Amino acid sequence: MYVNMDPTPEHWDPALTRLLASLKEVQPGGEDVAFLSELLQSKQLHALVQVHNKIVAKGKDDKFYPLLSNAMQVTLEVFELFGEVVSASKDYEELLGLLQKPHFQAILCTHDAVAQKDYYPHLPDVPPELDDEEETVKIVQLVKSDEPLGATIKTDEETGKIVIARVMHGGAADRSGLIHAGDEVIEVNGISVENKTPADVLAILQSSEGTITFKLVPSFGKGGSRESKVRVRALFNYNSSEDPYIPCKEAGLDFKKGDVLHIVSQDDAYWWQARREGDRVMRAGLIPSRALQEGRIIHERQSDPQTMDGKPALCSPTAASSECAPKTPCSPTPTATALLPCKSTPKVKKIIYDITENDDFDREMIPTYEEVARLYPRPGLVRPIVLVGAPGVGRNELRRRLIATDPEKYVTPIPFTSRPQKSSEQNGKDYMFVSREKMEQDISEGKFIEHGEYKGNLYGTTAESVETIINSGRVCVISPHWQALKMLRTPRLRPYIVFIRPPTHERLIETRTAANARSTFDKESSRAFSEEEFSDIMRSSNRINFLYGYMFDEEIINDDLASALTQLLKAAWRVQSEPLWVPASWVQ
Template structure:
């Protein structure tokens, strides 16, 4: 680009230079849009203000200002003492009150720090008793409040040396950057640690507050840890370090509950991870068992448990009763069938942690599948019916498939999708069904395509299934939100289900009878078994104590599913 025409001299201010730039650039700008852009930019009040501020700062810097005094705090104290010897007038009283205010004292203290340029920390003097032949040591002073130091120690059984075993992420030791894994601890607050047990030293540190001085021999230098993958996991079990005999330091352990989202901050130790509860107030990480370690010991417990003699139940298996609702919300059909799926796939899993990521449904994206799970008699169909009635344009249910013949009053695709037995079995072989069963020689089932059909219509698909079917639905395609509906106490069941009836099949006919205490107890027992075995797959648990209250809780939760962020398996968010 050609040199600009001769403009203002080198002493001209930046503000004046910018004011003549547009005219200097005119000959090089051909586009009207570019000229308009330059004119708007150079005439901007914000730019003019910034330039003026820049020039004022430059003038201030050139003057090299120096403080009149570097001890304004002491001067203020002297003034206060002098004024107190004078007769107290209104002005003197006001000035004394002003000079005694904490924020004024703090302001003067900051002024003195800047004036004296005393920015370096005050370090303790080196001890006088360091031997010339002693290994090079570090004298470290940390200021500690009631929070733990955030480091664990161990004793070398051969040498007796006390060394730093791990530094907890986010703790006081980690934030200081002065203590490292492998450092050998020699003294704490001037007292030798020789001959002491790690528990004794931990007790000293836990009771110490304020400044703590350590004398350590630096450990072997090692390369800093590579940056770790930022991982969040959902806890699938409860954990209390006080009950864990294997944890190396109970004080460093972290409590969590099933369903908590944990930020795993370090996986350097293959057995004990460092993590904190996401969104928690504590910045310090705590020790938790690693996924591999927890899986190994839980699998071992299950193996031990399975070798014990088991009671053999002589009670026949319970048939699942499923009702499909028409668009009018009326009970139109009844089917009873035994589920043919095997539970072996689920019992082989050992729930520990599931890696998760934040997810929020984008506008216009397909709705998440809503899956209702619960024992027979808990009220799944009543809740589903109320949702359908509340907004039939938003909620819908699947239309089941059957191999039985169509009756005169039925229409294909309304009550059922009627297909041949051979086609049904072919689809079963090709894993096209979420679950299925057989009743009186005919197949009944819910297909994956029927779920897709509802979601494609931009509706929320409501589906109730047996809990062992959940794992076949937990895919990135469906992103299911699983709601477990559990019963209240047996007393409340007697009170709220007093007039309820159950249908039992006898031969080719069905008959109804009132529910008994045995039915209620079976519902409660079944719910407990479901929660024990599959609870780690549930996103929400609702107690159906009162239908209206349970419906309100469910409705509110489903609104949040559509508008708020939720933690989901990380594979659901990866393209």
């Protein structure tokens, strides 16, 4: 196909030539007319139009089809002719060797398969209706493979009939577009399911080979629902095999705390359909809904208010049913699909932060899922780094070492205090010295993210001091008391929270003793940590993680300070350079 890429005016496209002539008859129209006239006279446009016309013309004139659909048969006939040849030449030997090569024969077989369109699944003919039925039915055939069908069945409580309980998004049944929740199953592979249980139907499906034919009565309800775009961060661990009330264990989706899940369907009040973000498996799995999981946690806390292991307790079922997923084994044990209504989530109390710990406040936070979105780095967006951990775990030392790597980049806010200024101290450098009355007033107005009292003097850090560092383009690094997280984790500050966790109890004693670490519990003297203080570090760390773990973006085990600092530096780089998942309200 030849195209003149530098057409002269005599070779211009006639349609464009007529359009240009019409344009010249128009009265001068300013810049728009001048621009259009210049465009219609450009050689590039005329060359593109020529290419377009050639392609269109070729598509109309030429018909692409295979010259023959039995190339392999022709090759066999050639072999027979070669057998009659008495003397062989070099060309004969070369052609015979070429035709006998497996790769060449594979190409010929593929050619014939494509020419004959022999690449679609071979489904048997739809069985004819043996009798006239007034009820509308539909016949659905699916090719059985290693992939689960992606649908579950159950017995309808009112009619006792077998119905499609749910269709999993992304599964084979969903992709077919022919099977919907609520459809009544009449036959499977010609076998009536009347008076059969879901387990009986499952046995029929498991013994089937090749294709599976369903005779269904349509539910005439709504079709497949569209996938939602909701992403959530899981705030607890979930193992579907350990959940006795999941409708079908094989349809469950396991996940760990911190995993980001794509919630594709929330149609069921108790069981959502979800996929792990980034997972190549498109078939969704079942996970407990937020309402269900909150009910479990409330039930657990009421049963054992002192528990801190985070294991979910289950509400009691009010009704049982058996729901099975075709193609995959399913336990015949009845499973609950309805749960007792649980108490509504209590509202969070609004209290001023105090150094005195308040378990009642913290226990009202019910971590299940948190809706998230990606926060992309951009100029002017600087997120503060918050190091939280038990006293004595080393978070303050890590903060000092991080700042020392680049004091111009990493900065910590100057604390406020009501104590008198010493002669060796500078106001605005060591502390911000204010009167007790002024500090108490600012505390009551909520200007401090944390504050406390030591030896009759107030100390604290203001939100404004953190914002001042952020607005200057530098990275604010703070290591506050853990209860300050309630005031720090806001859309305004958007902090990156790192939990500094101690190693095992034995390793904690070993590493701190080897490093000759000094106790941070006693500010009056320099001494080593006591056994009781090591135990306090472990207990406090577990307690902080239990109460506030849903807020943490990352965890660093402070086994070795150098290694922990390396991890912290990598985290600090990611915060400023990579898109990260944050609460959805932070990017709205």
